[in-house]
Amino acid sequence: MSEPFLEMRNIVKTYPGVRAVDNVTLSVGRGEIRALVGENGAGKSTLIKILAGAEQADAGEIWLGGQRVRYDSPVEALRLGIGAIYQEFNLVPQLNVAQNIMLGQVPKKWGGQVDTEAMHRRAREMLARLNVSLDTRRLVADLDVAQQQVVEIAKGLARDLRVFIMDEPTAALSAVETEHLLDVVRALKQQGVAIIYITHRMREIFQIADSVTILKDGRHVETSPARSLTSDAIVAKMIGRDLTDYYPPRGTPASEVLFSVRDLNVAGKLFDINLDVRRGEILGIAGLEGQGQRELARIMFGALPYDRGTFLRNGQPIRLSSPSDAIRAGIAYVSDDRKRDGLVLIRSANENIALPSLSRRTNGKILIDEKTERSFVHHLIDRLAIKVTHRSQKVNNLSGGNQQKIVVGKWLGMEPQILIVSEPTRGIDVGSKSEIHHILRDLANQGVGIVMVSSELPEILGMSDRILVMAEGRIVAEMDGATATEEQLMAAAAIHSVSDTSVPVTS
Amino acid sequence: MSSSVTTLTQQPFSVRSVTRLLGRIGPAYYALLILLIVAAASQERFLTGPNLTNLIRNSTVLGIVTIGQIATMLVAGIDLSVGSVISLTTVIAALQMESHPEATPGIVLLCLLIGLLIGAVNGFGVGYLRLNPLIFTLASGTAIQGLTLHLLYSPGGSVTREFRELSRGAIGPFDCSFCPGGTLGPIPYAAIYLLVLYVVGTWVLKRTVFGLAVYAVGGNEASARLSGLRTERIKLAVYILSSIFAVLGGLFLASRIGSGDPLVGDPYTLDSITAGVLGGTSLFGGVGDLWGGLAAVLTLGVLSTMLNFNNVSPFYQFIIKGVILIGALAIGYLRTRRKTV
Numbered sequence: 046m047s048e049p050f051l052e053m054r055n056i057v058k059t060y061p062g063v064r065a066v067d068n069v070t071l072s073v074g075r076g077e078i079r080a081l082v083g084e085n086g087a088g089k090s091t092l093i094k095i096l097a098g099a100e101q102a103d104a105g106e107i108w109l110g111g112q113r114v115r116y117d118s119p120v121e122a123l124r125l126g127i128g129a130i131y132q133e134f135n136l137v138p139q140l141n142v143a144q145n146i147m148l149g150q151v152p153k154k155w156g157g158q159v160d161t162e163a164m165h166r167r168a169r170e171m172l173a174r175l176n177v178s179l180d181t182r183r184l185v186a187d188l189d190v191a192q193q194q195v196v197e198i199a200k201g202l203a204r205d206l207r208v209f210i211m212d213e214p215t216a217a218l219s220a221v222e223t224e225h226l227l228d229v230v231r232a233l234k235q236q237g238v239a240i241i242y243i244t245h246r247m248r249e250i251f252q253i254a255d256s257v258t259i260l261k262d263g264r265h266v267e268t269s270p271a272r273s274l275t276s277d278a279i280v281a282k283m284i285g286r287d288l289t290d291y292y293p294p295r296g297t298p299a300s301e302v303l304f305s306v307r308d309l310n311v312a313g314k315l316f317d318i319n320l321d322v323r324r325g326e327i328l329g330i331a332g333l334e335g336q337g338q339r340e341l342a343r344i345m346f347g348a349l350p351y352d353r354g355t356f357l358r359n360g361q362p363i364r365l366s367s368p369s370d371a372i373r374a375g376i377a378y379v380s381d382d383r384k385r386d387g388l389v390l391i392r393s394a395n396e397n398i399a400l401p402s403l404s405r406r407t408n409g410k411i412l413i414d415e416k417t418e419r420s421f422v423h424h425l426i427d428r429l430a431i432k433v434t435h436r437s438q439k440v441n442n443l444s445g446g447n448q449q450k451i452v453v454g455k456w457l458g459m460e461p462q463i464l465i466v467s468e469p470t471r472g473i474d475v476g477s478k479s480e481i482h483h484i485l486r487d488l489a490n491q492g493v494g495i496v497m498v499s500s501e502l503p504e505i506l507g508m509s510d511r512i513l514v515m516a517e518g519r520i521v522a523e524m525d526g527a528t529a530t531e532e533q534l535m536a537a538a539a540i541h542s543v544s545d546t547s548v549p550v551t552s
Numbered sequence: 553m554s555s556s557v558t559t560l561t562q563q564p565f566s567v568r569s570v571t572r573l574l575g576r577i578g579p580a581y582y583a584l585l586i587l588l589i590v591a592a593a594s595q596e597r598f599l600t601g602p603n604l605t606n607l608i609r610n611s612t613v614l615g616i617v618t619i620g621q622i623a624t625m626l627v628a629g630i631d632l633s634v635g636s637v638i639s640l641t642t643v644i645a646a647l648q649m650e651s652h653p654e655a656t657p658g659i660v661l662l663c664l665l666i667g668l669l670i671g672a673v674n675g676f677g678v679g680y681l682r683l684n685p686l687i688f689t690l691a692s693g694t695a696i697q698g699l700t701l702h703l704l705y706s707p708g709g710s711v712t713r714e715f716r717e718l719s720r721g722a723i724g725p726f727d728c729s730f731c732p733g734g735t736l737g738p739i740p741y742a743a744i745y746l747l748v749l750y751v752v753g754t755w756v757l758k759r760t761v762f763g764l765a766v767y768a769v770g771g772n773e774a775s776a777r778l779s780g781l782r783t784e785r786i787k788l789a790v791y792i793l794s795s796i797f798a799v800l801g802g803l804f805l806a807s808r809i810g811s812g813d814p815l816v817g818d819p820y821t822l823d824s825i826t827a828g829v830l831g832g833t834s835l836f837g838g839v840g841d842l843w844g845g846l847a848a849v850l851t852l853g854v855l856s857t858m859l860n861f862n863n864v865s866p867f868y869q870f871i872i873k874g875v876i877l878i879g880a881l882a883i884g885y886l887r888t889r890r891k892t893v
Contacts, residue, residue, distance in 0.1 A: 149780030
């Protein structure tokens, strides 16, 4: 392996109650792609935040090009050429795409003016490197998750970094976009950039990484060349046990229809959507990113307006013009953007879980019965195996996997009959992923009808009893979950997307 | 690639784009337009030169202070000390000019320096110490109010004759072939001050890197910091500007009333916040602009002129102002809610 360019020596970071990073040493050479893996809560995020200057280590040293460097802010880290793109997007929603990409290094004209033309040109160049065409004048608030991820990556590219940290850059991307990104990462490698790449996708590790560092519980487990490892070996070392069966066994759905969508149309987005959700089934909705799956999910929860269509609950037409209509009809929804829609980050795990079912358990009284609430929440936290140091711990401080469990948990309290989940395991580690899958299957076995929107094919194939494939706003195929194959799904999903190279991000 | 980008952005002209444009125009412009029509229709005297000049002069202090207030609101802050700074400025200007009339320019400079100092304290507390802006500026404002009353406990002092001209002067009238009567003006200095400050202020906010940083800090502070912006420094600058604008407002007010008054600035704190909110600036930061604020300032000015014409008691005017602020907040809430769901 090449000479170490970046070295982190004996890094320690402690938060109240948790030793997040425990004496970790890591060195990466120029032009080396280092995959950093570990379960959620293994200390990856903390480690890279320290490297990027967003957090300060309690102990340890950072060396760059043979020199000890000290910095205590992202500004100084950037000045040294160390930068990161984070998993939780750090974009300013009120600014446009170009302003976000160039924020912190906006090109100037006389009198401190923004050189708008140069700013947009440079932003477009960065997007072009990712093979994406996105109007740089659009507000970030109006972009979907995949588009925001692209902006975040472009922002990193615009900085000419020497050490480039990427925290799950592909979590929200489609297969095509992922390929482009991996090409960009390879190009950065050619330019001698040291890259630290965090991902939960094993395939990507073997596609691009030179070496792999595995963390567990804040400690360094192993660093090895990628070619000397196998996917199973990495998983086993990450979780410290073998994960034999990823997916729980399928159940036996009833034929009784709980919920139906009839002739749903949204101009330019969704066309003639018809579907039934049966008692006890997991209905997978597959497709490439941005084919209208997320919009469909939100409409079924009353969170987006639609032009035409009817909804039947147990055969009876119902109105779905707001989430509270949906909740009253026994429909719950787990968003694909848990930070924005799913959680009150600055409140405790406790309160988040209790939130949607508050009105049910106050029994019309004004005061919250704390005793009932506590026992109810404890029960759920145990059932979902959520790791909290204390139940009043703020959700902010929890790992992605635990946050996602809380989002699921908060809906279980209201005992929904229909649960709509959108990308339920995005950006969470294999251990939590498997736990979420088991929770979903348990619910189905108890008779809940589950609609699962996912762009991860293995998840769709492993979990669904029945699969609907969407392309360009239409349902283009229905398959049996037990017998469908990856090839059949891809063929169905791609059949309508004729122009495969024009990335769907343009929408 | 670039050709596909341009095709994406060229939106066809349609009814929908017109309604969207109308929806984007802040409530303050509609309120101003409606009030102007009502005022012009119900009061013959309203559309006369002297009355309009008076309206502008009465709106100038608020107009100036609102610029700074909007800047603090854009960084998700607020400045509750502006009223006290205005009062302090009138008192210092009047007392000093009475005893040293020859040093008027120096006294103006002194006031600006005091504003710089107060703004630096506010900006340090809010930006660097990360204290709550509401509490911090309330506290600093209270302390400044105390100091002001200590210097002068009841209205007094007097400014120089030349200094008075700053608020009372006008230029013109000019020949203007298409104006009624063939002349335009005279145009009060006050209108020129407002126009210059709002044009320059808008240029700074919309065109400069500093302005972009202000919107970024208010929009998502964590992101701005991680992007390498020195968020503390930007907040410091914004609070300094807010105090400086309060001083400028105070100087204009001193020129107008001709003396110092330790409590005269008090209403401008809430009024400037009302103007900001009514003008479409979000209290949560990152959203808003100055022109909406100016429209709101003039709206409040027209409203108060109308109420005065009709001899409505000042006490009722307070009630009306309170209702307007709540109404503006409600409109702002409804507008953002429609966007997100």
